[in-house]
Amino acid sequence: MRTVGRYFGDIAIPRAIKAVLWVFVAFNLVILGWTLLSSFRGSRSLWTDPLGADGLNVGGYARAWHAGDFAGMALNSALTTAASVAGIMALSAPAAYALARSRRRSAAPVVTYFAAGLALPVQAVLIPYQTLSIKLSQFMVDWVTGWWDARISLVICNVALSLPFAVFVLTGYFRSLPTELEEAAALDGAGSLRTFLQVMVPVARPGLTIVAVLNVIGIWNELLLVMVLIDDPKKQTLPAGLSQLSSTMQYTSDWGGLFAGVVILVAPMILLFFWFGRKIMDGMTLGISK
Template identity: 75%
Template sequence: MNTVLRWFGDRGVPRAIKILLWVIVGFNIALLAWTILSSLRDSRSLWTSPLGASGLNLGGYSRAWHAADFAGAFASTLIVVSASVAVLMALSVPAAYVLARSSRRSAAPLVTYFAAGLALPIQAVLIPYQALAQNLSQFMQDWVTGWWDDRISLVICNVAASLPFTVFVLTGYFRSLPSELEEAAALDGASPRTTFLRVLVPVARPGLTMVVVLNVIGLWNEFLLASVILRDPAQFTLPAALNQLNSTMQYTSDWGGLFAGVTILVAPMVVLFFWFGRKIMESMTLGVTK
C-alpha cells in the first residue's frame, strides 16, 4: 500500500500522465500499422485472420487507384491545398504582423475576434459556405467569365475557415519577436515594408513553417467543405474520392482496396508530420519561452 501511495505521490501523477500518453501513441501507431498491413491483403484473408500477414500484395492499391480516380483526386488535392495555403499565408502573415505591432486600441479586440473564430465549428457555417459557393458559381457563369471551377470556391472557403487559427497563432509568434529588430532596421534606413519582408519574415520562418504544415495537414484531410461544394466527381479531392470509394468497395466487399485508399490519403501527411514534427514542436514552444 505504501508503495502505491509513494508511486502516486509527487512524481506519480507525471508518471501516470506519461504512461497514458505512451499508451495513446502506441495505440495510434499500432492502428496505423494494421491499416497499412490490411491494405496489402485481400478480403478473404482479412476475414479469416484479421491480424495475420499472409497473402501480401499490392493489388488493393491498383484497384483503389482506378476505382475512384485517385490520380485526378490527388492532383485536385494538390491544387486546392497549394492555392489555399498560398492565399492564406499572403493574407494572414501581414495581418498578424500588424496586429502584433499595432498600438491602436482596436488591435486587441480584433485578435479576440480571431480567437473566437477558433471556437466556431465548420458544421455551423457549412450551409452559408455552400450558399456562397453556389451563388458565386452562378454569378461568374452568368455575368463574368461564362465558366467556373468549383475548386476555386473551395479555396475561398478553405481560406475563410483557416484564417482565424492562422492569424491568431502568427500574432502570438510575432509578439514573441524582439522589437529591437525593427529599431535596428530603421536605424539602417530600411522602410517598414523592407523591415517586414527582409527582417521579420526570415526571422519568423520557424513559426511560418509550423503554421504552413498544420494548415496543409488540415486542408489535405478536409472533407465536409469538399463534399458540399464540389459537384463534379472529376474535381473531387482525396477525402471526397475516398468517400466515393467507400460506397463502391462496400458493395464489392473489397476491404483490402478500401484500406489501400485510406493509406493513400493518410500516408503523405504522416510522412510530412514526421519530417517536420520536431520543428513544429520547437516553434510551438518558442513563443512560450521568450
C-alpha cells in the same frame, strides 16, 4: 517509438500523463501498422487471419487507384491545398504582424475576434458558404469570365475558415519576437514592407511553418466542404474519393482495396508531420518560452 518519443523528450510532463501519452501513441502506431499491413492483403485472408502476414501483394492499391479515380483526385487535393495554404499565409502573416506591432486600442479586440472565430464550427457556416458559392459562380459566369470552377470556391472557403487560427497563432508569435530587429532595420534605412519581408519573415519561419503544416493537414483531410461545394466527381478531392470508394467496396467486399485507399490518403500527411514534427514542437515551445 524512438522517433515519436523525441517530440516529448524536452517537455516537462508528469509521469502519469506521460504514461497515458505513450499508451495513446502505442495504440495509434499499432492501428497504423495494422492498416498498412492490411492494405497489402486480400479480403479473404483478412477475414480468416486478420493479424496474419500471408499473401502480401500490391493489388489493393491498383484497385483502389483505378476504382476511385485517385489520380485525378490526388491532383485536385494537391492543387486546392497548395492554393489554400498560399492564400492563408499571404493574408495571415501581414495581418498578424500588423496586429502584433500595432499600438492602437482596437488591435486587442480584433485579435479577440479572431480567437472567437476558432470556436466557429464549419457546420455553422456550411449553408451560407454553399449559398455564397452558388451566387459567386452565377456572377462570374454571367457577368465576368463566362466560366467558374467550384474548386476556386473551395479554396476561398478554406482560406476564410483557416484565417482565424492562422492570425491568432502568428500574432502571438510575432509579439514574442524582439522589437530591436525592426529598430536595427530602420537604422539601415529599411521601410516597413522591406523590414517585414526581409527581416521578420525569416525570423518567424518556425511559427510560419507551424501554421502552414497544420493547415496543409487540415485542408488535405477536409471532406464536408468538398461534398457540399463540389458536385462534379472529377473535381473532388481524395477524402471524397475515399468516401465513394468505401461505399463501393462494401458491395464488392474488397477490404484490402479499402485499406489501400486509406493509406493513400493518410500516408502523405503522416510523412509530412514526421518530417516537420520536430520543427513544429520547437516552434510552439519557442513562442511560449519568450
